[in-house]
Amino acid sequence: MQPGVLFASLLSRLTKRYFWISLLFWLVMVAPAQAALILRVAVQDGASQIKVGSSTKAAIRDGSGRNLGELSANSSGSAQFRSGKVAIGRWAANQIWIEPTGNGYVWIGDRWYRGRTLVVPEKGALTAVNYVDIEQYLYSVLGAEMSGNWPLEALKAQAVAARSYAIHERLKSETDLYDVDDTQSSQVYKGLQTESSGTYSAVDATAGQVLTYNGQVILAAFHSASGGHTENVEDVWTEPLPYLRGVPDFDQGAPVYQWKENFSRAQISSKISGVGNVISMKPERTTAYGSVLRMKVVGDGGSRVMTGADLRRVLSLRSTRFTVIPQYAGGSAKNSGQAPTSFQVAGKGFGHGVGMSQWGAYNLARQGYGYQQILLHYYRGAALARIAVQ
Numbered sequence: 229m230q231p232g233v234l235f236a237s238l239l240s241r242l243t244k245r246y247f248w249i250s251l252l253f254w255l256v257m258v259a260p261a262q263a264a265l266i267l268r269v270a271v272q273d274g275a276s277q278i279k280v281g282s283s284t285k286a287a288i289r290d291g292s293g294r295n296l297g298e299l300s301a302n303s304s305g306s307a308q309f310r311s312g313k314v315a316i317g318r319w320a321a322n323q324i325w326i327e328p329t330g331n332g333y334v335w336i337g338d339r340w341y342r343g344r345t346l347v348v349p350e351k352g353a354l355t356a357v358n359y360v361d362i363e364q365y366l367y368s369v370l371g372a373e374m375s376g377n378w379p380l381e382a383l384k385a386q387a388v389a390a391r392s393y394a395i396h397e398r399l400k401s402e403t404d405l406y407d408v409d410d411t412q413s414s415q416v417y418k419g420l421q422t423e424s425s426g427t428y429s430a431v432d433a434t435a436g437q438v439l440t441y442n443g444q445v446i447l448a449a450f451h452s453a454s455g456g457h458t459e460n461v462e463d464v465w466t467e468p469l470p471y472l473r474g475v476p477d478f479d480q481g482a483p484v485y486q487w488k489e490n491f492s493r494a495q496i497s498s499k500i501s502g503v504g505n506v507i508s509m510k511p512e513r514t515t516a517y518g519s520v521l522r523m524k525v526v527g528d529g530g531s532r533v534m535t536g537a538d539l540r541r542v543l544s545l546r547s548t549r550f551t552v553i554p555q556y557a558g559g560s561a562k563n564s565g566q567a568p569t570s571f572q573v574a575g576k577g578f579g580h581g582v583g584m585s586q587w588g589a590y591n592l593a594r595q596g597y598g599y600q601q602i603l604l605h606y607y608r609g610a611a612l613a614r615i616a617v618q
Contacts, residue, residue, distance in 0.1 A: 265362045265615065266343075267394055269417055270406040271336045272356040277308045280316065280345055280356065284332030288316065291323030291348075299326065304335055307347045309354050314347045323348045333420065334358070341419035342367075348405065357406045358419075366390055366431045369415050371422030373450075374586055379593035382586070383430035385602040388612070389584050390415055392438040392448035395615065399445065434599070436614040439607050441471045446610055449583035453479040455486070455549050455576025457517040458606065464519075464582050471610045472582055474517055482587035484578035487546055490555075492570045497527065499542045504529020507567055509552040519549040519581060528567075543573065550575030583607065 272278050281304030288296045296319045299305065305316045307324065314324045326334055326345040333340045336356050343360030366387055370376065374386045397414060398407040408414035439446045447469065449461070454477040461472035479485055491499075497506045504527040512533060513521040520536030536548035554568035584606040592602050600612060 265395070266359055267362045267365050267398060267408065268346075268406040269358045269360060269365065270355060270409040271341065271358050271417075272354070273409070274351070274353045274355070276353060277306050278347060278354055278356045279304055279335065279337060280307050280326055280347065281305065281335035282326060282328040282332050283335075283340065284328045284330050286326050286328045286332065286334070288319055289325040289327065290321035291325075293325075296321065296324070301332075307354060307356070309349055309352065312349055314349055314354060316347075336419075339419045339421050350405065355405060362391065362394060363431055363435055365394065365417065367423045367427050368417050368419055368421070369394075370427035370430060371424050372416035372418050376422075376424030376426035378426070378590055380426070380430060380433075381597065381599045381602065382589040382593035383426055384434050384599035385584065385589045385593070386450070386586065387427075387430045387434045388437050388439060388599065388603055389448040389450050389607075391434070391436075392445055393450070395438060395445045396447050438613055438615055439471075439603060439610040440613045441469075441607075441610050445615075446471055446607060447583075448607060449580070450586060450606075451577075451579025451581055451583065452585070453477070453482045453484045453577045453579070453587040454517075454581040454585050455479070455547065458583065458585060459515055459517060459519060459581040461582050463515040463521065464580050471607045473608045474515075475605060475608065477585045477588045478591045479577070479585050479587035481591065484546055484587070485576060487575050487578075489543070489545060489573040489575070490570060491543070491573070493568060496543070496571050500525055500527075500532075500534070500539075502530060502532050503527030505567070506571070508554060509571065511551075517549070517581075518576070519547070521548075523552075545573060545575060546578040547575055547581060549577050549581065 282299050284301050286299040288298055290296055307314055307316050313320045313322055316324055324347045328334060333342060334345045336345055336358060341358045342364045343358050346357045348355050369390050370383060370386055374383060394408055401407045410417040439448050456477055458474050458477055460474045462468040493505060500506060503525050506525060506527045508526045509523055511520050511523050515521060522533050522535055523539060524531060524533050540548050550573050553572045555570040555572055556566060556568055589602050
């Protein structure tokens with residue numbers, strides 16, 4: 229069967245199986261939007277000083293809300309850690325709030341953000357936390373995680389997934405100071421810099437919508453591309469979750485669907501410690517879809533077993549779905565009885581491979597599928613609901 233015919237066949241089965249489910253929950257579970265939900269995002273952490281400011285006149289308050297003074301519009305100052313407190317110019321307190329008037333923006337570090345800023349001392353340094361409406365937070369996250377020029381239905385799917393992920397993290401946050409950070413360990417967030425008309429449209433069109441399972445907001449993990457099939461969550465992390473199951477992906481044609489990296493023997497040996505000069509790398513355990521869980525690395529100075537995640541990190545690979553092909557003198561890939569001169573790493577996908585594939589969402593949206601169908605394909609058994617903030 230030709231790839232295009234196979235793709236169409238899979239899409240047809242996807243539609244027949246999930247369309248009525250998505251429509252049912254859409255009609256039954258979605259209620260009118262409620263009050264705003266404020267998200268606390270750690271923008272800078274462990275800094276000795278942080279540049280802060282406001283686009284409009286801003287009140288400067290301490291942790292109890294007492295007014296300390298004000299910043300003039302389009303001005304900034306340097307927040308510093310001083311004697312266990314936060315100091316900005318002549319003001320010092322255990323905590324300092326910067327609260328713009330009107331629809332002003334705050335400056336934190338090197339860019340503008342919506343909302344307000346809290347700067348607190350922590351472990352001998354400063355942390356700046358952006359307090360922002362979750363919908364306005366998503367304006368930025370969408371543009372940082374997915375191009376704002378992508379098809380609207382893909383952007384809407386990303387908006388629902390990102391909103392669900394943020395709320396899930398907020399509910400299980402282990403710190404009282406913030407809910408998420410601004411990096412890939414949570415979701416990438418870059419303030420006004422990554423907002424666009426496309427991200428506004430997608431967020432506004434899905435306002436308040438989340439994915440749930442048994443009435444709870446799900447861990448809506450997502451990644452760039454899986455390389456043909458997503459993973460069961462327990463094969464990547466530890467806890468099995470019924471809605472994060474491996475499913476066929478639709479990321480064919482993505483720029484990261486297939487990739488190759490080449491390393492000389494010296495290069496790869498310098499990155500993998502404890503074995504001397506690398507001779508061979510063979511998988512000991514893989515997932516059902518080809519991602520490396522454990523690989524044995526043999527060198528002239530010993531051997532060790534490494535996880536696929538560790539190899540991905542030390543070799544700076546796009547994913548753990550890869551094979552290692554030794555190369556010998558003369559460019560041969562066959563063992564000539566000599567040690568290999570280099571190694572080719574041939575891989576697929578980009579990211580951890582769990583949950584929604586962004587390139588899969590892109591292709592499905594281009595084929596005319598709605599964001600509900602996209603989401604319910606990648607998050608099995610999940611339902612769409614709308615949050616009600618108490």
